Amino acid sequence: MSTADDIKEILDNEELLKEKTKMIFQEKDIDKSNFLDLSEIKNLMDEFCKEIGIKPYSIEEVNDTLKYFDTNKDNRISLQELFKLIRQLLSTKYLTNS
């Protein structure tokens, strides 16, 4: 999952994107709470920045991102909320790759 074509395929296919999100969610939910908290989201985004070769986001920026995608305002990210975040990250990655 690194070429622009692979990313485009995932972005165009809701089912694939859901699967991918689920995999990431399970991997990042270190304490198995069924939610991703700020440090888990920071970890996810650090990895993402490294992958596309940009400077990691500050904890404040990650917190803003969390707040933006935290639609039910419980300060943590559910699988449904992560879905939108992953779509956005993959779109960014696609634009950087192509």
Ligand SMILES: [Ca+2]
């Ligand atoms: Ca939430």
